[in-house]
Amino acid sequence: MPSLVAPTVDVHISFLEAMDEYVAEGRGGLDDFSNIGNDIRSYAATWSTAEGFARYVSYLRAQRLEETPRPPGFVPTTVLWWLDGAEYLGRLNIRHRLAPGRAGERNGHIGYDVRPGARRQGHATAMLAAARPRAAALGLPRVLITCDFDNEASRRTIERNGGRLTDRLDEKLRYWV
Template sequence: MPSLVAPTVDAHDSFLAAMDEYVAEGRGGLDDFSNIGNDLRAYAATWSTPAGFARFVAYLRAQALEETPRPLGFVPTTVLWWLDGTEYLGRLNIRHRLAPGPAGERNGHIGYDVRPGARRRGHATAMLAAALPLATALGLPRVLITCDVDNEASRRTIERNGGRLADRRDEKLRYWL
């Protein structure tokens, strides 16, 4: 049964296969501002080796620490993988607070992504449900989650977990849970 876990080197092979799926669907280009896109551009050249992958995993784990250096406008973020054993199925990020300015209102507290080969099986809904108690433990009694207006699957995921539509800002729907 899948669960949210801290990134681990044990999922190396499955993670690489998932990233190949993302690349095959066109992710990772300069216009892909998602976490997956950013990671593909920054780490794909080195994460195929065990040492490179270990550095990537350490980087992801360090994002939860307040003292970790990060670009202006980025906030501490707990990165979790949705794994079934060592099978990588997806990723979820919990931002410990909203980023300053419009970015925080656009991105919200929680973001998630299911690998292409594992979609349409309820993983996103289950990931988000599993993340809500973790967000509360981080001091977030309610969370803002956003999705693109045309992303019907993500909208349903949020609503299945109790999300209530707050408003629409440009191409984003904003929900509070």
């Protein structure tokens, strides 16, 4: 049964297969502002080696710490992977607070992504449900979650987890859960 866990080197092969799926669907380009897209651009050149992957995993795990250096406007974030044994199925980020300004209002507290080969199997809904107690433990009893207005699958995922549509900001629908 899949579960949310801290990033681990134990799923290196499956992780690389998932990243190949993302690249095949066009992710990682300069117009991909997602965490997956940024990580592909920043780490794909080195994460194929055990050492490079270990550095990447350490980087992700350090993002939860307040003292970790990060770009302006970025906030501490707990990164979790949705794993079924050694199979990487997806990723979820819990931002410990909203980023300052419009970025926080557009991105919300929680973001998630399911690898292309594991979509339409209920993973996003289960992953978000599993993240809610973790967010509460971080002091977030209510979380803002956003999705593109035309992303029907993500909208259903949020609504299945109790999300109430608040408004639309540009192309983003904003839900409180």
